[in-house]
Amino acid sequence: MTHWCTLRQLVVTLVALAVVAGTPLPGEAQKKGGIIRVGNLGEPPALDAHWTTASITETLTNHIYEGLYSLGDGYKPIPMLAESLPAVSKDGLVYTFKLRQGVKFHNGKEMTADDVLASLSRWGKQSVYGKALFAQVSEFKVVDTYTVEMKLKEKSAIVVISLAVPNNFGAIYPKEIADKFPPQEKATEYIGTGPYKLAEWKPDQYIRMVRFDDYKSRAEKPSGYGGGKTAWADEIRWIPVPEVATRVAQVETAELDFADDLNLDAFDRLKSSATARPIVSRPYYWLVAVFNKKEGLMTNQKLRQAWQAAIDIEPIMKNVAGGKSEFYRMDSSLAPVEIAAWHTNIPGLPWNERNKDKARKLLQEAGYKGEPIRFITTQEYKWMYDFALLTKQQLEDVGFKIDLQVLDWATLVKRRNNPKEYDAFTTGMGVFYDPTHHIYLTASWPGWTSDEEILARQAALARETDPKKRMELWVQQTRTFYEKVPVIRYGDLFGLRAASKKMRDFNEKTERIRFYNVWLDK
Amino acid sequence: MTAYLARRILALIPVLAVVVTIVFLLIHLIPGDPVSVMLGPDATTTQIEATRQALGLDRPIWDQLLTFYGRVLRGDLGQSYFLDRPVTQALWERAEPTMVLTLSALLVAVAIGVPSGIVAGAYPGSIWDRVLMTTALLGVCIPGFWLSLNFIYLFAVRLRWLPAAGYESILVDPLAGLRYMVLPAVSLGFSQSALIARIARSCMVDVLAQDYIRTARAKGLSQAAVIYGHALRNALVPVVTVIGITMAILIGGAVVTEIVFNIPGLGRLVISAILRRDYPVVQGVVLVTATAYVLINLMVDMIYAFIDPRIRYD
Numbered sequence: 001m002t003h004w005c006t007l008r009q010l011v012v013t014l015v016a017l018a019v020v021a022g023t024p025l026p027g028e029a030q031k032k033g034g035i036i037r038v039g040n041l042g043e044p045p046a047l048d049a050h051w052t053t054a055s056i057t058e059t060l061t062n063h064i065y066e067g068l069y070s071l072g073d074g075y076k077p078i079p080m081l082a083e084s085l086p087a088v089s090k091d092g093l094v095y096t097f098k099l100r101q102g103v104k105f106h107n108g109k110e111m112t113a114d115d116v117l118a119s120l121s122r123w124g125k126q127s128v129y130g131k132a133l134f135a136q137v138s139e140f141k142v143v144d145t146y147t148v149e150m151k152l153k154e155k156s157a158i159v160v161i162s163l164a165v166p167n168n169f170g171a172i173y174p175k176e177i178a179d180k181f182p183p184q185e186k187a188t189e190y191i192g193t194g195p196y197k198l199a200e201w202k203p204d205q206y207i208r209m210v211r212f213d214d215y216k217s218r219a220e221k222p223s224g225y226g227g228g229k230t231a232w233a234d235e236i237r238w239i240p241v242p243e244v245a246t247r248v249a250q251v252e253t254a255e256l257d258f259a260d261d262l263n264l265d266a267f268d269r270l271k272s273s274a275t276a277r278p279i280v281s282r283p284y285y286w287l288v289a290v291f292n293k294k295e296g297l298m299t300n301q302k303l304r305q306a307w308q309a310a311i312d313i314e315p316i317m318k319n320v321a322g323g324k325s326e327f328y329r330m331d332s333s334l335a336p337v338e339i340a341a342w343h344t345n346i347p348g349l350p351w352n353e354r355n356k357d358k359a360r361k362l363l364q365e366a367g368y369k370g371e372p373i374r375f376i377t378t379q380e381y382k383w384m385y386d387f388a389l390l391t392k393q394q395l396e397d398v399g400f401k402i403d404l405q406v407l408d409w410a411t412l413v414k415r416r417n418n419p420k421e422y423d424a425f426t427t428g429m430g431v432f433y434d435p436t437h438h439i440y441l442t443a444s445w446p447g448w449t450s451d452e453e454i455l456a457r458q459a460a461l462a463r464e465t466d467p468k469k470r471m472e473l474w475v476q477q478t479r480t481f482y483e484k485v486p487v488i489r490y491g492d493l494f495g496l497r498a499a500s501k502k503m504r505d506f507n508e509k510t511e512r513i514r515f516y517n518v519w520l521d522k
Numbered sequence: 523m524t525a526y527l528a529r530r531i532l533a534l535i536p537v538l539a540v541v542v543t544i545v546f547l548l549i550h551l552i553p554g555d556p557v558s559v560m561l562g563p564d565a566t567t568t569q570i571e572a573t574r575q576a577l578g579l580d581r582p583i584w585d586q587l588l589t590f591y592g593r594v595l596r597g598d599l600g601q602s603y604f605l606d607r608p609v610t611q612a613l614w615e616r617a618e619p620t621m622v623l624t625l626s627a628l629l630v631a632v633a634i635g636v637p638s639g640i641v642a643g644a645y646p647g648s649i650w651d652r653v654l655m656t657t658a659l660l661g662v663c664i665p666g667f668w669l670s671l672n673f674i675y676l677f678a679v680r681l682r683w684l685p686a687a688g689y690e691s692i693l694v695d696p697l698a699g700l701r702y703m704v705l706p707a708v709s710l711g712f713s714q715s716a717l718i719a720r721i722a723r724s725c726m727v728d729v730l731a732q733d734y735i736r737t738a739r740a741k742g743l744s745q746a747a748v749i750y751g752h753a754l755r756n757a758l759v760p761v762v763t764v765i766g767i768t769m770a771i772l773i774g775g776a777v778v779t780e781i782v783f784n785i786p787g788l789g790r791l792v793i794s795a796i797l798r799r800d801y802p803v804v805q806g807v808v809l810v811t812a813t814a815y816v817l818i819n820l821m822v823d824m825i826y827a828f829i830d831p832r833i834r835y836d
Contacts (some may be wrong), residue, residue, distance in 0.1 A: 043794065045560040045604055054563030128564050169565070184572050188606050203605045203612070204794065205689075205786045222749075241687065241784050242794070249674045249686040345664040380797075410799050411555035417558065417567050427563065 007099070010026055014241040016385070019384035030505070034520040036233045038513070039241040039256040043203055045522040048187040050130065055430070058167045059512045060238060062225065063209055065171030065192030067095060068116065070226030075433050076339050078226050080218070081111065081172055081193065085160060092155040092465060101144045105174050106197040109460035113142040118178035120148075120163075123170045126183035130170060132436065133162040136462075137423055139190040157465045166225055166512065195231040195516045205262075207238040222517045225510060232519035251276045257500040257520065260513060263382070270498050279497040279508050285428030287490035289375070290440060290447040294419040297373055298301035302366035304485035305350075310359035312396045313352040316390045317491040320383045329492040334438060334478055335431075336492055338509070340436060341467075341520045342463065344377065344475055348351045349482045359398040360515050372403040376416070377426040380409040384426040416446040428493070431511045435474045436462045440487045449486040523827075530820050534813070542805065543813045546590060549796070549804050556603050556799040577603065590805065599809070604795075609806035612791065619689050620787035623710070623779065624772040625751025626696040626703050631718055631768060638715075638763065639722020643757070644749050646727050654719065661716030667671035670709045670782040677705060706783040710776060715766050721764045725757040732756075757823050759830050766822030770815045 046052050049061040072078035079085060083098040103111045110153035117140065124134030139151040150159065163170050174191050181187040190198045198207035211231040220227045241247045247259040249264045254275045269390065270278035291298040298304055314330060321327035337343035377388035385406065392402040407415065417419045432438050439445040441458050457477045464470050499506055502521045507514060557573045559564065574580050593600055599609035642651040678686035684704055692699030729735065730753055738752050777789035788807055795803035826833045
């Protein structure tokens with residue numbers, strides 16, 4: 001009997017061990033090695049993070065470079081190359097940043113305050129976010145090898161968030177490189193402190209990044225875009241595959257481990273694939289029609305309100321999302337749900353009113369006589385064309401006359417800079433991490449929102465440092481937005497990605513893809 | 523012959539000058555702007571203007587055209603806005619995949635087109651003729667991208683026999699290079715074979731109706747001797763023309779195949795360059811393709827003389 005018991009115990013123990021061995025426990029089972037092959041849409045215009053806002057540049061450069069801050073879970077700023085959040089003087093005008101020590105660049109040099117000063121000064125002259133921040137800076141200087149200090153002209157709410165945004169970001173380059181390339185000229189030497197370093201760039205074939213062996217990780221756990229970073233894979237190979245059907249096929253045949261920006265109709269096929277699985281990318285974009293408020297018909301606020309009153313957003317979103325409810329969300333907040341700190345829930349806003357009578361009345365009040373409204377869109381992004389076409393139908397139902405002009409993307413982005421050439425254009429609004437970053441509420445971005453109330457409140461939001469008061473301002477701003485209608489906010493659209501079933505620990509919650517901390521199971 | 527050759531080569535210059543000017547004007551006249559694409563969707567208007575100045579895009583178009591002529595005469599095609607390298611280097615890097623694809627597709631097209639045309643033409647009205655010519659008609663009608671995507675789905679995704687897309691240099695790894703090239707070469711070659719087959723057939727039918735064929739038959743020669751010994755060589759002259767044209771089309775026209783199968787060749791380069799408004803690259807590719815086109819035509823004319831000794835160029 002004893003003997004029998006022992007045998008049974010032995011079997012139980014063995015089974016238990018086998019189960020434990022087969023389940024990857026966090027932090028234990030990660031495997032080093034392998035190549036992560038990522039299929040993406042195209043070629044980055046630059047690998048200089050300071051230079052362009054292109055999202056593909058953002059994705060790629062965030063593997064090579066790091067900034068002083070990054071965004072953690074819930075898109076909250078967390079320290080990256082800075083030791084901690086900055087020390088702020090009592091009057092709120094002096095920020096002191098302590099840098100981490102012993103952080104190495106890919107060329108072996110240690111990162112110090114000189115590199116930070118040179119890089120951020122360059123960033124402050126070229127980047128959208130850098131310029132906004134440096135407009136408030138009166139002095140930026142080195143204190144000692146590991147400390148820099150920023151003096152402001154007035155109190156500011158955007159210092160840390162500006163240094164933490166991943167797009168067009170304040171990447172730290174070695175001083176020699178930051179000095180060598182003037183801000184308006186794109187840098188063509190790529191040395192950062194990130195977990196991967198650039199090994200080879202063959203345009204239209206691949207970009208190879210290999211593990212940086214001397215990478216000094218933070219001690220914290222991975223969080224959002226930041227925290228501890230480990231380069232498990234030996235190499236990330238970014239392969240531009242412009243044809244979307246080919247990207248789907250290649251992730252199914254395991255020629256790719258990851259495919260980004262897929263057509264939503266591939267969802268069902270990917271769900272039944274033996275090698276790959278679909279990932280819904282959320283947040284992605286909210287769809288938007290931007291009005292030309294400098295010249296032409298849409299300078300008339302009543303006409304913009306009529307557009308807002310007329311449209312029925314749900315059928316448009318459903319259609320754009322290919323009839324799949326997984327891929328859209330109805331929401332009036334200007335910040336998506338995922339940006340928890342700035343998401344608003346305000347009842348009674350004139351969003352998605354579907355009120356044809358109100359629209360007709362507003363058209364009358366506007367004195368509209370059926371003049372054609374030039375609405376420009378593109379078929380290069382199918383969702384833009386789809387929502388523009390459905391909008392045209394709905395608007396013409398209430399008496400608008402829409403001249404829908406379909407252009408290629410390059411033409412559209414050129415034309416939208418010229419106030420003489422359009423009345424409205426389509427695009428998508430990605431994620432903004434701070435109210436001051438919403439570009440459609442500025443006078444410098446196409447569409448040119450120059451409403452005094454909106455601009456004054458944006459300025460107040462940039463100055464106010466108390467989070468509670470900032471939220472109050474943001475709620476007021478949202479109300480004003482729906483009254484003045486600088487742009488039309490449609491619903492949230494989600495994207496589709498696919499990953500190999502062998503890929504582990506991919507963070508599905510971030511807007512853009514990251515492959516540090518990701519590993520491949522053999 | 524030498525004088526003729528020299529004349530033809532000299533005639534190249536005005537042809538290319540016209541092509542280059544038209545392309546330069548076309549690409550600059552279509553709206554769109556490389557700078558807006560490069561700086562991304564959130565760039566401000568002032569930033570875009572500053573970069574346009576840095577690239578010289580704010581200068582008048584005739585000024586830019588003159589600069590371009592000057593460069594071309596020195597053999598310099600300029601610098602790509604996007605690729606951070608001279609256009610000549612970018613072209614050189616893409617030439618190999620396009621040449622490999624062109625030649626293998628041509629091989630497929632000739633291997634399918636010439637025999638089926640000859641068989642169909644030798645036995646007009648037979649069941650073979652009908653089957654082959656219907657297939658050729660299908661080849662002309664089926665859109666290239668549709669055929670390519672179906673090939674990928676069947677042979678790569680379902681059967682897993684061949685890779686779905688990509689490219690490997692046959693100089694580096696011949697076996698892998700070949701595996702990558704099978705699907706693109708067959709799908710591109712198949713549609714091109716149709717034209718060759720139809721021309722080969724009609725030439726064969728024409729030649730077989732000639733008096734000297736009747737004489738050959740009257741001599742009591744076998745069917746094989748009549749076809750291969752007498753008819754084939756005479757039927758081939760127009761076929762060579764078509765093969766030459768096909769090759770020229772393939773060099774500039776493999777765009778869809780290169781995109782679907784993700785082959786980093788000239789076709790893909792020119793399409794991405796057009797979408798990004800990378801003017802120097804578009805001009806470079808067109809100049810090179812036009813030169814290749816004209817040279818291939820010249821080559822075809824030379825080959826006539828070898829196939830048909832009656833043809834003389836002096």
